[in-house]
Amino acid sequence: NAGVTQTPKFQVLKTGQSMTLQCAQDMNHEYMSWYRQDPGMGLRLIHYSVGAGITDQGEVPNGYNVSRSTTEDFPLRLLSAAPSQTSVYFCASSYGEFTEAFFGQGTRLTVV
Amino acid sequence: GDSVTQMEGPVTLSEEAFLTINCTYTATGYPSLFWYVQYPGEGLQLLLKATKADDKGSNKGFEATYRKETTSFHLEKGSVQVSDSAVYFCALGKRGDKIIFGKGTRLHILP
Numbered sequence: 478n479a480g481v482t483q484t485p486k487f488q489v490l491k492t493g494q495s496m497t498l499q500c501a502q503d504m505n506h507e508y509m510s511w512y513r514q515d516p517g518m519g520l521r522l523i524h525y526s527v528g529a530g531i532t533d534q535g536e537v538p539n540g541y542n543v544s545r546s547t548t549e550d551f552p553l554r555l556l557s558a559a560p561s562q563t564s565v566y567f568c569a570s571s572y573g574e575f576t577e578a579f580f581g582q583g584t585r586l587t588v589v
Numbered sequence: 590g591d592s593v594t595q596m597e598g599p600v601t602l603s604e605e606a607f608l609t610i611n612c613t614y615t616a617t618g619y620p621s622l623f624w625y626v627q628y629p630g631e632g633l634q635l636l637l638k639a640t641k642a643d644d645k646g647s648n649k650g651f652e653a654t655y656r657k658e659t660t661s662f663h664l665e666k667g668s669v670q671v672s673d674s675a676v677y678f679c680a681l682g683k684r685g686d687k688i689i690f691g692k693g694t695r696l697h698i699l700p
Contacts, residue, residue, distance in 0.1 A: 481632075510687070519678070519692035520633075535687075567632050575621065575682035580632030 479503045483568050483581035490558040490588045498553040498584050500568030508571045509551040510535070510578070511543065513564040520567070526551055527574065558588045591616040595679045595691035602669055603699050610664040610694050612653075612679035620681040622646075622655050622662040627676040627693070636664075636677070674698045 484499045502509065510525035512535075522535030526545040540562060542554040551570075555562060565585050569578040596611040614622065621640045625633040637646030642657035651666045662679060679691040 517692070520690045522687065525687065569633075571688075573684075574687045575684050577623065577635050577638060577682075578625075578633075578688055580634065582632050583630075 481568055481570050481579050481581040483566075483584050485584060486582065487585050488587070490555070490586065492558060492560060492588060494558050495554070495556050496558065498555075498566055498568075498586075500551045500553065500581060501549050502551075502568075502570040502579070503549065504570060504579065505548060506570035506572055506579070507548065508574050508576075509545065510569050511541070511551070511553045512567045512569065513537065513562075514567060514583075515564050523553065523566075525574075555586075560588045562586065563588045591620070591681065591683065591686065591689055593679050593681055593689050593691040595677075595694055597694070598676075599695040599697055601697045601699065604671055605668045606698075608664070608666040608669045608673075608696070610677055610679075610696070612662045612664065612691060614660050614662065614679075614681050616660075616681055616683060618683055620683040622653070623680040623682065623688070624651070624653055624662070624664050625678040625680060625690075627678065629675070633678060669696075669698050671698045671700050 481502045507528045511523040512520040524543040526532045568581045571578045592615045623638045624636040626636045627633045637648040639646040639655035645654045676693045682688040
């Protein structure tokens with residue numbers, strides 16, 4: 478069972494570079510979301526999607542873009558990385574917004 | 590708006606001690622309640638859940654009871670092990686809204 482797969486696991490970027498964090502799920506879940514986890518801050522919702530072609534902003538969307546062209550994939554794009562985006566990023570999926578969420582292993586991103 | 594408050598950590602206990610991690614919530618309607626656990630270097634995984642008042646969720650020796658009268662969902666375990674060292678998140682989910690997570694409580698178990 479693959480569940481939710483995130484790549485890469487680790488990434489170092491220079492300020493101003495762009496990159497895409499990949500997230501894929503094989504459970505046919507409609508709802509997918511991206512969180513960032515910072516020390517002492519818990520989880521903060523960046524963007525979410527309730528189905529293919531539909532995305533919306535979460536609590537901390539600035540500096541991030543998303544798209545959802547298929548049910549399986551929900552990539553997160555950093556257009557111009559900043560040191561403030563140094564964090565651990567988690568992708569999650571679920572049957573619905575309010576139901577049990579399945580998380581990926583996380584991507585540890587450092588922006589220097 | 591809806592919110593989840595859980596006790597600040599870290600919590601440090603000796604092996605075989607009794608564990609309680611407090612969680613209270615504020616929500617309109619009838620939320621489902623969850624406890625998630627995050628082991629070092631991993632993502633969150635569901636530990637247990639309860640979908641209505643007075644339900645008890647249980648898994649791996651952990652238990653939590655959905656108390657509507659006190660708006661609480663405290664996590665308990667009778668005898669903790671070193672392998673229980675992790676970060677624990679309380680969360681609520683409600684139809685028509687997104688899951689809301691608490692800030693997490695780090696638990697250290699000493700051998």
